[in-house]
Amino acid sequence: MISDKTVARLSVYRRVLLDMQDAGQEHVFSHELAARSGCTAAQVRRDVMATGYTGSPVRGYDVAALAGSINDFLFHSEAQKVALVGIGNLGRALMAFSPRRNPRIPLVAAFDNDAAKVNRVIHGCRCYPVQQLEEVVESEGIRVGIIAVPSAAAQDTARRLCRAGVVGLLNFAPTHVWVPPHVYIENLDLSMALEKVAFFAGLRAPQKEISS
Amino acid sequence: MISDKTVARLSVYRRVLLDMQDAGQEHVFSHELAARSGCTAAQVRRDVMATGYTGSPVRGYDVAALAGSINDFLFHSEAQKVALVGIGNLGRALMAFSPRRNPRIPLVAAFDNDAAKVNRVIHGCRCYPVQQLEEVVESEGIRVGIIAVPSAAAQDTARRLCRAGVVGLLNFAPTHVWVPPHVYIENLDLSMALEKVAFFAGLRAPQKEISS
DNA sequence: TAGTCTCTGTGAAACGAATCACAGCGTGAA
DNA sequence: TTCACGCTGTGATTCGTTTCACAGAGACTA
Numbered sequence: 001m002i003s004d005k006t007v008a009r010l011s012v013y014r015r016v017l018l019d020m021q022d023a024g025q026e027h028v029f030s031h032e033l034a035a036r037s038g039c040t041a042a043q044v045r046r047d048v049m050a051t052g053y054t055g056s057p058v059r060g061y062d063v064a065a066l067a068g069s070i071n072d073f074l075f076h077s078e079a080q081k082v083a084l085v086g087i088g089n090l091g092r093a094l095m096a097f098s099p100r101r102n103p104r105i106p107l108v109a110a111f112d113n114d115a116a117k118v119n120r121v122i123h124g125c126r127c128y129p130v131q132q133l134e135e136v137v138e139s140e141g142i143r144v145g146i147i148a149v150p151s152a153a154a155q156d157t158a159r160r161l162c163r164a165g166v167v168g169l170l171n172f173a174p175t176h177v178w179v180p181p182h183v184y185i186e187n188l189d190l191s192m193a194l195e196k197v198a199f200f201a202g203l204r205a206p207q208k209e210i211s212s
Numbered sequence: 213m214i215s216d217k218t219v220a221r222l223s224v225y226r227r228v229l230l231d232m233q234d235a236g237q238e239h240v241f242s243h244e245l246a247a248r249s250g251c252t253a254a255q256v257r258r259d260v261m262a263t264g265y266t267g268s269p270v271r272g273y274d275v276a277a278l279a280g281s282i283n284d285f286l287f288h289s290e291a292q293k294v295a296l297v298g299i300g301n302l303g304r305a306l307m308a309f310s311p312r313r314n315p316r317i318p319l320v321a322a323f324d325n326d327a328a329k330v331n332r333v334i335h336g337c338r339c340y341p342v343q344q345l346e347e348v349v350e351s352e353g354i355r356v357g358i359i360a361v362p363s364a365a366a367q368d369t370a371r372r373l374c375r376a377g378v379v380g381l382l383n384f385a386p387t388h389v390w391v392p393p394h395v396y397i398e399n400l401d402l403s404m405a406l407e408k409v410a411f412f413a414g415l416r417a418p419q420k421e422i423s424s
Numbered sequence: 425t426a427g428t429c430t431c432t433g434t435g436a437a438a439c440g441a442a443t444c445a446c447a448g449c450g451t452g453a454a
Numbered sequence: 455t456t457c458a459c460g461c462t463g464t465g466a467t468t469c470g471t472t473t474c475a476c477a478g479a480g481a482c483t484a
Contacts (some may be wrong), residue, residue, distance in 0.1 A: 011407040040387035057461040058451055077414035091304035094324055105410045143413045168413025176250040184412035186405055191396055195223040198317045198395035201355045201380025202289035269431040270480050
């Protein structure tokens with residue numbers, strides 16, 4: 001019913017609105033929000049409609065109220081606890097985000113199979129050996145998993161997380177991962193993204209400037 | 213003319229095909245490639261059509277030949293040199309990918325404003341102070357930039373890269389970045405992705421199992 | 425040699441999302 | 455009080471992508 005892309009954009013609007021709030025701005029027009037989010041005014045209005053909030057034709061949207069409405073919409077349910085599997089560079093980068101992050105999406109556990117990395121706390125997040133994955137996920141009631149392990153281990157990690165009760169996955173491994181139909185999975189394939197950029201860069205820069 | 217999403221899927225097929233080649237598989241049917249790439253057989257056939265390759269109704273596609281055709285299609289032009297700006301955890305994670313990566317998309321330079329991180333070589337990639345960005349990008353003929361700096365610095369980094377001749381950008385900063393119209397930009401907003409997953413996880417796990 | 429089978433390639437249809445375009449409204453000006 | 459303005463909310467439209475559905479073709483069987 002609610003589109004994937006609308007949710008993505010609402011998340012962007014939300015961040016922009018919080019920045020505006022910090023800057024003391026009280027009202028915002030759709031075209032302004034659009035410019036700062038990289039989309040069109042019509043799209044902003046459609047998306048805002050989905051949250052049920054309604055603005056004023058004269059003042060536009062009330063920044064605080066719209067931010068609140070998007071918050072209620074995006075984070076309507078209980079806080080979604082998150083587990084991270086794989087404490088490599090990427091995993092650590094994700095943990096470093098936590099301070100900026102939403103308290104409704106707390107990162108409560110991280111797992112790794114390297115004994116040197118576990119049994120300590122990084123950025124406020126406890127690190128466990130991967131053997132304890134099921135145990136911790138179940139006891140903490142974790143519902144979201146982040147897969148930041150090598151490709152070869154991704155499918156098995158996903159399977160274990162799903163069995164333990166996770167219903168949302170964020171997969172950084174450059175591999176297609178099968179999950180049960182009730183689980184939502186989002187793939188962020190970094191090397192694919194880079195190939196895409198390189199492809200379009202190649203189109204845009206025909207060989208004229210290549211020195212040889 | 214060629215769709216963004218088709219390019220993304222071709223990149224996925226390519227990786228799957230390379231895996232199959234390593235495994236000694238010589239032929240593959242569209243539905244098999246689809247299953248391993250997370251899409252449908254019809255979509256695979258459409259996408260393959262875009263590369264100009266044609267398979268046999270009996271044997272399916274020749275793994276090596278199709279991989280070659282996709283390679284030619286995706287990497288038709290000169291190698292696209294890449295620069296990374298921001299050597300934090302995320303930046304280092306990206307550098308670590310390089311061994312697995314395509315020689316047609318070499319990461320040739322990294323920049324940071326932390327003096328302690330520069331003037332050395334990480335994973336075969338030279339690190340420079342960010343002051344030298346324009347100089348190195350121009351002299352190396354770098355066409356693709358990766359923005360892995362804090363949000364506040366993202367727009368300025370993008371501007372500098374574009375001025376120096378970059379025509380493709382991969383942006384990890386959770387901010388909308390304006391670039392000139394001839395530059396292709398792809399945004400990978402990690403925290404947005406996590407919010408999206410948390411949202412859909414919230415929908416799928418109605419509060420029944422929350423203990424309290 | 426004729427028949428059957430299963431796959432590819434692709435026109436056509438279905439679907440979903442972005443955009444257009446305008447009615448309705450509240451405000452400020454005269 | 456009336457008018458003009460510029461924005462929002464939203465039905466209608468357009469656009470791009472995915473899916474359907476089937477003709478065509480090569481190999482294998484008998």
